[in-house]
Amino acid sequence: MSDISRFDAARSADFVAWFRSVAPYVNLFRGRTFVVAFGGKAISGPLARTLAYDVNLLAALGIRLVLVHGARPQIEEELREKGLPSLYHGRYRITDAAALDCVIDAVGSVYLEIEALLSQGLPDTPMANSTIRVVGGNFIVAKPVGVLDGVDMQYAGTVRKVDAEGIRAQLGIGNIVLLSCMGASPTGEIFNLAMEEVAEATAIALGADKLVFLSDSRGATDIDGKLLDELTADAAERLMKLGDWLSTDLKRYLPCAVRASRAGVGRVHLIGYDEDGTLLRELFSRDGVGTIVTRESLEKLRDARPDDIGGLVALIEPLEEDGTLVRRSRELLEREITHFSVIEHDGMIVGCAALYPYGDQQAELACLAVHPQYRRFGYGEQLMKRIETRARAAGIKRLFVLTTVTSHWFKERGFTERPIEELPDEKRLVYNLQRRSRVLMKPV
DSSP, X not given: OOHHHHHHHHHHHHHHHHHXXXXXXXXHHTTOEEEEEEOHHHHHSTTHHHHHHHHHHHHHTTOEEEEEEOOHHHHHHHHHHTTOOOOXXXXXXXXXXXXXXXXXXXXXXXXXXXXHHHTOOOTTSTTTTOXXXXXXXXXXXXXXXXXXXXEEOBTBEEEEEEOHXXXXXXXXXXXXXXXXXEEEOTTSOEEEOOHHHHHHHHHHHHTOSEEEEEESSSSOBOTTOOBXXXXXXXXXXXXXXXXXTSOXXXXXXXXXXXXXXXXXXXXXXXXXXXXXTHHHHHHSSSSOSSEEEESSOSEEEEEOOGGGHHHHHHHHHHHHHTTSSOOOOHHHHHHTGGGEEEEEETTEEEEEEEEEEETTTEEEEEEEEEOGGGGGGTHHHHHXXXXXXXXXXXXXXXXXXXXXXXXXXXXXXXXXXXXXXXXXXXXXXXXXTTTTOEEEEEEO
């Protein structure tokens, strides 16, 4: 086989493996409701067209989509062209009648541009043969901000109500709903709204599964610039108070993310808009590319349940095949499931360990396994400590472990190597001499 043929075969294998890996997400997301919010910079940037491609793909997969757009840079441009000042008080634009005309022109222009992007259907593009229908409407009822600190905000507004029933009706017939950063009041007045507040209110009203903010940053970071890939609502709130280093968009979006997650929105994602494909990479890969905000931690350390069998099998099969773990049948796992503790991360079993009591107040720590992509998080340590806690609660005085390849890891955590003769009689009788597992023990 030539080098080119080998390369093509490898690339084909990679494609097949990737395509199969996204299947669980396709199954999970079909029929779910996502609210995707982005500012005017995302539309004016070079990747607006590919963002439309990705939105089209999400719609084609059966995801119910609500898009919310802003237009801050476009409004600024309109103001400059008319020689008008750009005035803010707090997080709101002071919007008089002249500024409101600029808002209406800019928002209308951006809205039409998004409609055009989502209406593409040229051959040899990702949107060929697509039949996306984009609808708007008076789904957002607005109210005036009023007077803040003695400043009359005039036509600056906030969300009073979201017509969730009307939006759901459109989503139910396969339409994408496109919302802007404007809303009308019951008296017929038009108000300039903050895009992020529209997205937040809409996601809460719909009980959305996901709210995604496309921002000028790849996600929230710590003071050293390291990406924080997961935040609870409480942690995000603390970051808001301390994070002077956060980007302009994140300072606007994080408060909305916290409120939305606490109000029942399943997941809030903060990702960048300046890299191609970030939306797909965030949604269809286990690690994602940005920051996810949830009401509670995505990580759960708990006792195993019968419905965890499939996840346990997927986790330990590779380790059984390479000889790291002793092979266990599915039937055996079902019988012994109460012995196991697991770590669940965002619905996926990523770690497990089992406790098998024997006589003489001894017990075996068995089947300690962590998914390779999650070993850096210290899950092995957490599982070991949970097993030790369970052992102490059961009156166990000493744990032992049999291992062929991880003896150093256990020694670093207080286990010492002992002779086979110190094993409980029941365990010693079934010891596999061919595996030559090392015996390590630790008092608990």
